[in-house]
Amino acid sequence: MRIVFAGTPEFASQALAAILAAGHEVPLVLTQPDRPSGRGLKLTPSAVKQTALTAGIPVCQPRSLRLDGKYPDEARAAQQALQAAAPDLMVVAAYGLILPEWVLTLPTHGCFNIHASLLPRWRGAAPIQRAIEAGDAQTGVTIMQMDQGLDTGDMLLMHVTPITDEQNASALHDVLAVIGAQAILEAIDALQQGTLRAQPQPEEGVTYAAKLDKSESPLDFSQPAVVLARRIRAFNPVPGSTMVLPGLKDPVKVWNATALPPTATGLQPGQVLQANAQGIDIVTTDGILHLLELQKAGGKRQPVSVFVQGWQDR
Incomplete structure (x- = not known):
């Protein structure tokens, strides 16, 4: 499949690497702009950008995707790049930008999100940390069909893993990154085979993972x-x-x-x-x-x- 990928940190980078290793065509990658890092505050590319550049994939780094927002020129340039990529599917993992409707509807099969929780529990920015903080016995990865809500789209596939008493957020992140990479490949395979089934999220059990501060x-x-x-x-x-x-x-x-x-x-x-x-x-x-x-x-x-x-x- 032709898959545009949007993501930023290491969690997303592992999914991109898995998609490439599976033989799918990735004509374009979206990721956050380079950020100052280290004592010298040197501009550093995201983990996803580094993976994309190594693979020779064009990278687009808009500060916003809203055509009527603060950076309309960057959004329009991203729109042109996405239209030229003509994706069958867009895979999103910890990207960090809100996707407006024009993005959600541009790929043939819409946008799949790799979310690090068992939806509808822990929608939002910090699901790994909030699950540990709350003392949850388990968590996992949900592959979700994205809509305009905050992690409210239909569930496509789910993998569960326990949270041990010894795991910190870093260790659990690494476990979920591997699970997420496996899960998105399963979802893509099922989509190609016509066996992927969407299930609405239950109304009960919704919690929100507030951004860390x-x-x-x-x-x-x-x-x-x-x-x-x-x-x-x-x-x-x-x-x-x-x-x-x-x-x-x-x-x-x-x-x-x-x-x-x-x-x-x-x-x-x-x-x-x-x-x-x-x-x-x-x-x-x-x-x-x-x-x-x-x-x-x-x-x-x-x-x-x-x-x-x-x-x-x-």
């Missing part, structure tokens, strides 16, 4: 330890979780922690109960947060056995 980073020890441990896993690596330790001016990042049952009564949330090479124990409103990996401002990530030495020598 740095304001969510500080840990609130008035919450239970199990909730904080999930948040730390959910926000690893972005936006990260932070707290203030006694004797340190700047907040530290907490990269890994587990929840332990309460050990005493009458303790104040946020109190450091003990600190040694095995962990730093912080009192919460319900249970103990056992810190295992931390990072001082301007420093490197360290296991608690190393971190605690420098902290106690302050």
Whole structure:
């Protein structure tokens, strides 16, 4: 099939690579504009752009696809490129731009989206992180026929995977990227064979995965330890979780922690109960947060056995 691909991060790049490896023709790739990255803030292409360029595929990077929006010239150029590509199908994965109606209806078979949740749960921007944060036992990938709503289109195919107590957002992302690449190939095969069936999303069970924000980073020890441990896993690596330790001016990042049952009564949330090479124990409103990996401002990530030495020598 002739497939235009739209996506930006590594999650999407794996799907593009799978589509190319399966022998489908990709005449055009859409991705976000290059962004400043690293200490030098050098403009860096997205993971999808890098995959496309390696494969010799033309890349289009409009800041908007709205013909009546802020960047109409870029949108019109993208429209001309899409029309010239004459796609049978458009596959979208974590692209980052809203697709107006003219895009949704341009390909012969419309647009398929690779969404990293079990729709209708966790529609929106951060489904992987919100599933971990909420303590979901499982998640997965839904291949969806896109419409003009926010992840409201008909479901075409779904794959389920468990969420383990050890998985952070980075690890779960990697699992779902592989599942997403497999799932989109299955959906394309079924479309070609005429066996793909659309199913409307149920009205019950809808939740929204709000975009991540740095304001969510500080840990609130008035919450239970199990909730904080999930948040730390959910926000690893972005936006990260932070707290203030006694004797340190700047907040530290907490990269890994587990929840332990309460050990005493009458303790104040946020109190450091003990600190040694095995962990730093912080009192919460319900249970103990056992810190295992931390990072001082301007420093490197360290296991608690190393971190605690420098902290106690302050």
